[in-house]
Amino acid sequence: MSWREAVLPVRMQRVAVLAPADSLREVLVRVAGAGVVQFEPGGEAEQRLHRAGGGEVAPKLAAQRPDLDLLERTGRADLLAGEAELEGHSAIAVRRGSVAGLAGWCARPDLPGLAEDLAAIGGAVVPLPAPRGVDPPTSLRAGGAVRRSFSGVVRTYGTVAYPDVDPTLPAGVAYVLMFGMMFGDLGHGLLxxxxxxxxxxxxxxxxxxxxHVWPFVTGAGATxxxxxxxxxxxxxxxxxxxxLWLAPLAEPIRLLTSAVAVGAVLLAAAYAVAIVNRWREGGPQLAVYASSGIAGAALLLGIGCVAGGLYLSSGVLAAVGGGVAVVGVLLAGAGYYATTSGGAAGALQSGVQAFDAVVRVGSNLVSFARLAAFGLTHAALGWLVWQGTTALFGAGPLGVLAAIGLFAAGNALAFALEALVAGIQALRLEFYELFSRVFAVEGRPFQPWHVPVVEFPEEEP
Structure with missing residues (x-):
């Protein structure tokens, strides 16, 4: 697999599943068992399922056509549910003479196996051109344990659009980095x-x-x-x-500055992914003028250069940064104007939107100061517990016992509280500051039809 394939969702193929009309059920059973095709949108089985009281069951399919009366009498609601699903797909099949077919989507790596399986019973799977203006459904690569563990962060936010880059791994790395900066304690991290x-x-x-989330928890603890x-x-x-670097309570300003710098790096990475996504979604024009594209990246770079120039007392760097920021604002304004009806009203609207983009970039940068703020909170709780422990330790035997109890209980409270707070705040930064740029449109998940196929006797035993 090339690096290009590794960073994109699984490539999809529009397909038509074809079968002789009298063998349609057998072909659909094979498709259901394979679980690799998503069809696009009740018969007798549905009615019998309702009478059997099987509203919420995990459906299964009998390998051979079952006797529906037998299924109803024996209470096999799972097989009735499977037959009901099969009837639903069979009902929407297009029939031409002796051939029936259904259109859907299949992951390209699964096509050869499905085609071979269906050919054995007279069926076929035929590639079709994708409909104009319709993106295929998205299926992210399963990968190893680390990717599966991190995928929950992305799925919680939304479904990656089919043309976009899969952000699972960088999103997971960003999350554990931010968590670790707020949860900085060697003992708590090792726990x-x-x-x-x-x-x-x-x-x-x-x-x-x-x-399955053990790599995620272990990574957060390690950072x-x-x-x-x-x-x-x-x-x-x-x-x-x-x-080894700084004591949070002794150098809070330095920690705050470092947190904002970390935020700037993460935002820059988010813009880099977003530029690629905008290009793949709408071509170079969208990539240049979108506020989450080159225009927004230029604004962030310009603001960073201005801040660096002021910090280093470099007028040249500040001036260059100001110029880059202005270019970014103008590009974003042009992009906003293109979406309006034009005229003075359009110019006013795009101006307000461009101003809002400047404010949002600044506020997003400052928002990363919470990495330091909650790191300071964690350090303050640890300091408070330690001060109480040392004060009690010199107060005789009872004081020693009280000190041990305070140290254990205080650290347990600090661990639980800060783990919860750091976890929530890292997720908040991930969603509102980073994903809001990476995701401009949302895709639709690939949900292949899959029903387990089992053997079931045609007659009662």
Missing amino acids: LVLAGVLLAFGRPSRLAKWR GAVFGLLYGEFFGPTGVVPV
């Missing part, structure tokens, strides 16, 4: 890593259904541990590890 390892082994058993080393935090400022 989260341990939780991820336990999930990987299916422990505790009641959380086994979450086993929290790394930032804990940088901050010199191990269950608070205990002095067990030295400060």
Whole structure:
């Protein structure tokens, strides 16, 4: 697989599933068993299913045509539900003489196997041109455990448009980075890593259904541990590890500045992906003039250069940045104007939208200061617990016991509270600051028709 294929959704093919009319059921059973075709939009089985009281069952299909009376008498609502679905697809099949066919979508890698399977029973799958103006449904690549673990972040926001880049891996990396910066404590991070390892082994058993997220939990804990080393935090400022970069409570301004710088890098990465997406969605014109395209990227770059020039006392850098920002505003304004009815009203509307784009870029940058703010909160909670622990420790035997209890309970509270807060805030930054640029349109998920096929006797035993 080339790198180009790896960063895009699975390529789809419009297909027609064809079969002799008298063999349509057999062909559809094979298609249902393969579970690789999405058809596009009740018979007798539906009525019998309703009488059998099988409204919410997992459907199954009998390999051979079953006796519906037998299914009803034996209470096989699952097989009735499968027959009802099959009847629904069969009813919309187009028939020409002795041939029946249904149109749908299939992932290209699955086409050869499906074609071979259907040919064995007289059916066929024929590639069709995609309808004009209709994008295929989106199916993201399954990949390994890490990709599957990170995919929940993207699916929670929406479905990636078919032409767009698959943002799963970079989105996951951005999330754990932001989480770690807010959750910076070596001891707490290692506890989260341990939780991820336990999930990987299916422990505790009641959380086994979450086993697939173990790389996500482990990655978040690992970045929290790394930032804990940088901050010199191990269950608070205990002095067990030295400060390798900065102590949050001692240098809050430096931490705030660094958080905004991290945000600028993440926004730049989001714009890079967004430019590719706009180009694939609407060509070079959309990529240049969209506020989430080159126009927005130029505005961000210009603002960054102005800020850098002011910080470094470089008038040249600030002037260049101002010029780049103006170019970005003009490009965005032109893009907005193209969507209006023109005239003075259109110019006014596009001007307001361009001003809003400037404000949004600035506010999005400042929003990343929360990476430092919640990192400071975590450090403050750890400091408070540690101060109470050391104060109690010198108060005799009872004081030692009280200190141990306070240290354990305080760290448990700080761990739970900050894990929840950092998790929510990282998701908020991911959605509102990053995904709002990457996603301009939403796709529709690929939902292939799949019903398990089982053997069922034609007569009662």
